[in-house]
Amino acid sequence: MRVLAIARNTFRENIRDKVLYNLVLFALLMIVSSLALGQLTLGHTDKVIVDLGLSSISMIGTLIAIFIGISLVSKELERRTVYALLAKPVHRWEFILGKFLGLAFTLTVNVVIMTAGLILTLACHGVGAGSCLRLLPAVYLILLSLGLTTALALVFSTFSTPALSALFTFFLWVIGHFNGDLLELGRLVESAVFLRLCRVLYYVLPNFSNFSVIDSRNVIQSAAYYRPIDPWGVAWATAYGLVYGSLLLGIAIAVFSRRDFK
């Protein structure tokens, strides 16, 4: 229950800090693209709108996950709000989990509203409900990716400054999208040590391509052409997200539990 109370408070903080203002940006993007793309594309307006819409959901969500995530703990330390809170019957793991769930819920609300906006835009272009439903696995994978990004930002937030945390999280997010190339690089360079190093990095670093590429196809591209996304791929991405995310939260809890609040 205490975890939920902390999560609810984090969500309330995000709402009152006007995080959801990004939705206005998204709405404007949808309206403008809807009006302009019809003039620029030849018969594939809806596909371009899906591509643009899902990419925007992913990008806006990632920016929120990184920039709110890095301040989840550091802001509490900087403003010393954590002192009164941790003197209550609250375990430190409950604090970390509550903060994570609060931001994850904010992102979910955000993504749900943006998806509804995207579907509404597509409906205006005559796309049927059945085709729109095919977007949902892609949206779900974007949400999983955002959850992992949040957990990553949270880890850095427990021991580093917001600026450094943002830098580290962004670097790992970028590297995580090209994780597969690390193995290729290891194979190209003919050195057993280098290959081993690349393998270690491949398994240790977060692999965000699990959420964006399934069955060798880009998820957003598949959604734009209303192609079904392989359910095993989605299941694997879910399992990976849960396991890797849990490990990251475990690290964040371990670091935070050992901290002195000077």
Add this chain to the structure above:
Amino acid sequence: MAVIEIESLTKDFEVGFWRKRSVRALDGLSLEVARGEVFGFLGPNGAGKTTTLKLLMSLIRPTAGSARILGEPVDSVAMRRRIGYLPENPYFYDYLTGEELLAYVGSLFGIRPPMLDRKVGELLQTVGLADARRLQLRKYSKGMVQRIGIAQAILNNPEVVFLDEPMSGLDPLGRREVREVIASLRSRGVTVFFSSHILPDVEALCDRVAILDKGKLREVGALDAILNVKIEGHEIILARISSALRARLGELCDRITPLGDRVAVRAATARQVEAIVSAAVAAGAELVSVNPIRRSLEDYFFKEVEA
């Protein structure tokens, strides 16, 4: 029975970036606080008061020594259901209203509506913030933040309350309100452990005090005992004194202070008191009063710390 037991508590902090060195903030502090006591924790800035409170709240870990509250180690989460804490210069979630902050804190203790709503209403009344209940904390004055801080510290009906500089930033009216809250906690048998720079408040409220300086405990004991032991002399007030008596008093005592048509004569020893009173009576002066000079806690505190 002691509800707070501190034994040889020591805390070193690492300072410096490249060349790290250790600074001792608290050095072997040992003391006990009994149930129902109002205990004052005094010391200049940097004495180690806040460090001690943070150690007791398990916000930092000791380098050596240990502490127990209500018989349990300080990192016990179950124990924290039975205590309250107000940090120094508190800052709370400024996007919340006073009412929302207390409801949030109540939910951490598992208090649910409608009991929570009633409790929040009562507390806001107690700390004089009933009219500001729907105002966001970012619009609160420093004194109001301090008062909402006290409210969140006592929301769970704690057995022991720790207040770090509760009077800091308050105007005289606010200080009086906090004094009243502490007095009401005492009357309910709650143990109050508080640090303060406002010495007259400590003097008015505390059963016992501890004086800390540079991380070391200088003195601990009942306030009366600490102050009475240090009687420095007596002050004798006389009226209707002649010029001859005035000259004689000049020979007998250390200092004569005119007070309108009276004089205050200061005597350092009991023999001096006897001689002055005899001379005054013999000269036909009126003996108004003879009072021991009992140093205020403030005098005592500064002398100890300067020493």
